[in-house]
Amino acid sequence: xxxxxxxxxxxxxxxxxxxxxxxxxxxxxxxxxxxxxxxxxxxxxxxxxxxxxxxxxxxxxxxxxxxxxxxxxxxxxxxxxxxxxxxxxxxxxxxxxxxxxxxxxxxxxxxxxxxxxxxxxxxxxxxxxxxxxxxxxxxxxxxxxxxxxxxxxxxxxxxxxxxxxxxxxxxxxxxx
Numbered sequence: 056x057x058x059x060x061x062x063x064x065x066x067x068x069x070x071x072x073x074x075x076x077x078x079x080x081x082x083x084x085x086x087x088x089x090x091x092x093x094x095x096x097x098x099x100x101x102x103x104x105x106x107x108x109x110x111x112x113x114x115x116x117x118x119x120x121x122x123x124x125x126x127x128x129x130x131x132x133x134x135x136x137x138x139x140x141x142x143x144x145x146x147x148x149x150x151x152x153x154x155x156x157x158x159x160x161x162x163x164x165x166x167x168x169x170x171x172x173x174x175x176x177x178x179x180x181x182x183x184x185x186x187x188x189x190x191x192x193x194x195x196x197x198x199x200x201x202x203x204x205x206x207x208x209x210x211x212x213x214x215x216x217x218x219x220x221x222x223x224x225x226x227x228x229x230x231x
Contacts, residue, residue, distance in 0.1 A: 061097045066229050068094045069209065083209050083231070085120060085180050098124065098228065102178075102206050103131045105226040109203040111176035113137050117163070117191055118144070120180035124208060128178060137169045139191050150198060154190035163190050170200030177202060181209040182227060185216030192220065 056064075068088035075082040088094050102124070115137045116125025122138055129136040142151060142162050149164040175195050177188055182205070192202045205220055210227035217225055 056097075058101075061101060062228060064094050064097055065101075065208070069229065083181060083211075085208060088208075089123065095127070098208055099127045099131050101228055102128050102208075102226065105228075106176055106204060106206050106224075107132065109176060109224060110174065111203050112173040113170060113175045113200070115139055115165075115170065115175045115177045115191060115195055115200075117177065117179040117187055121178050124180055125178035128176075128206070137165065137175070139163050139165050139194065150194060152190045152194045152197070154186045156186060161187075163187065163194060165191075165194045165198060167198060170195050170198050173200050174203045175200045177205045179205075179207055181211065182207040182216045182225075183211050183214045185214075185219030188216065189219045192223075 065088060068091050070084040070087050072082040072084050074080065111134055113135045114125045114129040116122045116139065118140045126136050142164050145164055145166055148167045150167050151162050151164045153160050153162040177191050179188060182188060188205055195202050202223055204224035207227040209229045212230050
C-alpha cells in the first residue's frame with residue numbers, strides 16, 4: 056500500500072461531528088479510526104517512520120487521546136511513555152503548567168521525575184491552536200527533558216498551532 060493510500064485510509068476513518076463541543080466547531084473524531092485495527096496500525100507505522108530519526112527516549116502523551124497514540128508509538132519504538140494529565144489526576148508529586156485558552160486558562164501536570172535528562176517526543180491526536188502542546192513542551196523542559204519534536208495524527212493548518220511550537224520537528228499525518 057502506497058503512502059498516499061495509507062493516508063487516505065486513515066482520513067476515511069476520521070469522522071466530522073458538527074457543532075461539538077459548541078456551535079460552529081467541527082470536531083475531528085478519531086473514534087472510528089481507533090476501531091479499525093488496520094487503520095490504527097497504519098497510524099502507528101507512519102508515525103514511527105516519520106519520527107524514528109529523532110531517536111526519542113520517551114514519548115510524552117497528552118491526555119487523553121495522546122495516551123492512545125503515544126503509548127502505541129512508544130511500544131513500536133521500544134521506548135518509555137510519560138502521561139501528561141489534567142490537574143489532580145497523577146498520584147505522585149507533579150509540576151503544573153498553566154496556559155491560555157481563547158476564553159480563560161487551563162493547566163497540565165507531569166510527575167516531577169518523569170523526563171529529567173531524556174530526549175522526548177510530544178504526541179497527541181490533534182494540533183489545533185498549539186496551546187496544549189506548547190504547555191507540554193514547557194513542562195518537559197522545566198523538568199530537565201529535551202523536546203526533540205512533536206507528532207500528531209491531525210493538524211488543523213488554518214489555526215496555525217505549528218507557529219506556537221517553535222522550530223523543532225513537527226510531524227502530522229493528516230492536514231485540514
